[in-house]
Amino acid sequence: MQENVTLAPHTTYGIGGPARFFREAETPDQIINSIQFARKKSLPFFLLGAGSNVLVSDEGFPGVVIKIKDAQVRVEGNTIIAGPGIMMARLVHTAVAAGLSDIEWAIGVPGTLGGSIRGNAACFGGETAARLDSVEIYDARLDETRTIPAKMCEFGYKDSIFKRRPAWVILSARLVLPNGDIPVSYQKILEHSRVRTVSQSIGPKSAGCVFKNIPWSRKDIERTKILMLHPELAQFMNLPEIPASFCLDRSGMKRERIGAVEVSPVHANYFLNHGGASAEEIMMMIGVAKDRVRRTFGLELEEEIAKVGF
Numbered sequence: 527m528q529e530n531v532t533l534a535p536h537t538t539y540g541i542g543g544p545a546r547f548f549r550e551a552e553t554p555d556q557i558i559n560s561i562q563f564a565r566k567k568s569l570p571f572f573l574l575g576a577g578s579n580v581l582v583s584d585e586g587f588p589g590v591v592i593k594i595k596d597a598q599v600r601v602e603g604n605t606i607i608a609g610p611g612i613m614m615a616r617l618v619h620t621a622v623a624a625g626l627s628d629i630e631w632a633i634g635v636p637g638t639l640g641g642s643i644r645g646n647a648a649c650f651g652g653e654t655a656a657r658l659d660s661v662e663i664y665d666a667r668l669d670e671t672r673t674i675p676a677k678m679c680e681f682g683y684k685d686s687i688f689k690r691r692p693a694w695v696i697l698s699a700r701l702v703l704p705n706g707d708i709p710v711s712y713q714k715i716l717e718h719s720r721v722r723t724v725s726q727s728i729g730p731k732s733a734g735c736v737f738k739n740i741p742w743s744r745k746d747i748e749r750t751k752i753l754m755l756h757p758e759l760a761q762f763m764n765l766p767e768i769p770a771s772f773c774l775d776r777s778g779m780k781r782e783r784i785g786a787v788e789v790s791p792v793h794a795n796y797f798l799n800h801g802g803a804s805a806e807e808i809m810m811m812i813g814v815a816k817d818r819v820r821r822t823f824g825l826e827l828e829e830e831i832a833k834v835g836f
């Protein structure tokens with residue numbers, strides 16, 4: 527357990543102050559011990575995967591940050607059992623090399639399996655929940671481990687039960703994948719990587735999409751009224767959500783700057799840290815973006831990124 531560790535280098539934004547305590551946990555026991563350490567000190571804990579979907583405050587986190595590094599993986603027939611710290615790209619390569627498929631979509635998600643289960647990471651028509659069989663969790667409230675089937679995880683668009691149960695820590699997961707054809711899978715991987723390179727800002731520091739897309743099914747969305755006022759949204763009528771990036775772009779957010787933060791000129795839902803940006807600057811940009819989209823479309827944006835230490 528280390529003390530006062532700056533979190534910025536552990537996030538893809540490169541932003542964030544110190545954790546009061548910090549530990550890299552490589553096994554389930556180390557994860558559980560770290561949580562018990564936090565409990566003994568009456569401190570909150572925070573689980574960090576690859577830090578690719580978080581915004582850590584400039585003040586840091588006044589508790590125990592546990593960086594999940596348990597990346598054990600084994601393949602048994604069509605089943606993959608993996609630790610929560612395995613990077614999605616490694617999971618994809620492990621599956622494809624074993625002749626399994628339907629996970630190629632995840633190649634460019636720069637996060638861990640644990641973070642991807644919590645947020646039901648998705649792209650190119652695939653989502654983490656789709657091939658998940660079960661999840662082993664540590665319930666920090668009851669101090670016990672148990673296995674829950676995927677169908678009990680309340681998966682939805684960028685959502686799962688883990689967002690509502692912060693005491694549930696993912697310790698491992700079982701995925702069941704169909705047989706594939708290795709050259710076809712590698713072709714898909716190449717194609718997904720190519721599309722990502724041209725349609726997203728891959729080089730600069732970011733946390734991917736800041737906001738979730740806006741589901742048509744959301745209670746506050748009056749579909750007919752919105753389409754009457756904004757016929758340009760009709761092109762998304764047959765999709766489950768209105769892309770937040772479209773709304774941000776049409777609200778004039780591309781290239782908007784606050785300090786070292788710029789809204790990507792390529793993908794308006796990516797905020798870029800050009801070097802030395804603060805969490806406060808990102809928060810200000812979030813406020814500006816929400817306000818613009820509200821005034822342009824009358825739509826409320828909801829953050830996808832997890833905010834830590836605010």
Ligand SMILES: Cc1cc2nc3c(=O)[nH]c(=O)nc-3n(C[C@H](O)[C@H](O)[C@H](O)COP(=O)(O)OP(=O)(O)OC[C@H]3O[C@@H](n4cnc5c(N)ncnc54)[C@H](O)[C@@H]3O)c2cc1C
Pocket residue numbers: 538572573574575576577578579580594610634635636637638639640641642643644645646647648649688694695696697727728732733734735832
């Ligand atoms: C360039 C770029 C492209 C991206 N593209 C996509 C994309 O196409 N699709 C997509 O969905 N996302 C995308 N993302 C966002 C991000 O990579 C995913 O959301 C990813 O799944 C986050 O995983 P992580 O390990 O980085 O989680 P972190 O950011 O470290 O954590 C996210 C949340 O998960 C929790 N968490 C982490 N591990 C555990 C665990 N073991 N148990 C319980 N909770 C846990 C954390 O406490 C936190 O609340 C992108 C990000 C970047 C920077």
